[in-house]
Amino acid sequence: MTYSYFKGDNARSKARDGMAPNKRLTLAFVQEAGRILLGYKKRGFGCGRWNGFGGKVHDGETVHAGAVRELEEESALIAPKLDKVGVLMFEFLGDPQLMEVHVFTTKHYSGTPSESEEMRPKWYSLEEIPFKEMWPDDVYWFPLMLKGKHFYGYFTFKGMNDIVDYKLREVENIHDVPIPQGPQDTTCRG
Ligand SMILES: CNc1ncnc2c1ncn2[C@@H]1O[C@H](COP(=O)(O)OP(=O)(O)OP(=O)(O)O)[C@@H](O)[C@H]1O
Numbered sequence: 152m153t154y155s156y157f158k159g160d161n162a163r164s165k166a167r168d169g170m171a172p173n174k175r176l177t178l179a180f181v182q183e184a185g186r187i188l189l190g191y192k193k194r195g196f197g198c199g200r201w202n203g204f205g206g207k208v209h210d211g212e213t214v215h216a217g218a219v220r221e222l223e224e225e226s227a228l229i230a231p232k233l234d235k236v237g238v239l240m241f242e243f244l245g246d247p248q249l250m251e252v253h254v255f256t257t258k259h260y261s262g263t264p265s266e267s268e269e270m271r272p273k274w275y276s277l278e279e280i281p282f283k284e285m286w287p288d289d290v291y292w293f294p295l296m297l298k299g300k301h302f303y304g305y306f307t308f309k310g311m312n313d314i315v316d317y318k319l320r321e322v323e324n325i326h327d328v329p330i331p332q333g334p335q336d337t338t339c340r341g
Pocket residue numbers: 176177178179195196197202203204205206207208241250252253269286288289
């Protein structure tokens with residue numbers, strides 16, 4: 152039996168036999184009264200979409216530390232007190248590796264948003280969030296995040312644009328949510 156353990160965060164992730172460990176990523180949103188900071192992804196995964204700031208958690212780094220680091224690298228904002236509010240799992244049909252995205256928010260930061268090689272930041276009023284130019288899952292869970300709720304979601308994608316199945320629920324405490332390893336949906340999709 153092969154287990155692979157990750158350091159940090161509340162739960163150890165382990166990979167079942169022969170299964171690739173999840174890709175762990177962060178996603179951080181800075182909010183102010185009536186507005187939210189988004190970044191236009193200039194390259195790589197999600198290129199051409201508006202999103203929060205984040206990226207891969209490094210080996211030996213906690214998820215929280217990864218979120219703080221990525222936010223600073225991509226937006227130049229320093230926010231050491233990010234609150235974890237959500238976990239989003241993404242299955243891309245045909246890919247045995249799940250993406251595990253840890254979502255954070257904060258209203259406390261220092262610095263001025265500035266463009267990085269990866270992201271172009273812009274404040275959006277809460278009425279003008281550009282969902283059509285964002286990942287298609289965002290429109291489902293953003294309302295929970297904006298209401299200050301904790302949430303867990305599992306989205307199954309076909310390609311980069313189509314959600315073929317999803318589950319989303321509000322949770323009492325995001326730190327107690329078990330994180331699946333490997334695709335969970337056993338439905339036959341022909
Ligand atoms: C599928 N639906 C999705 N919905 C909302 N957000 C999504 C997402 N899928 C990925 N994300 C986020 O997109 C960023 C990618 O980051 P990504 O560029 O891969 O990471 P990182 O900066 O480490 O990359 P490089 O080192 O430049 O390769 C990262 O915040 C991640 O949470």
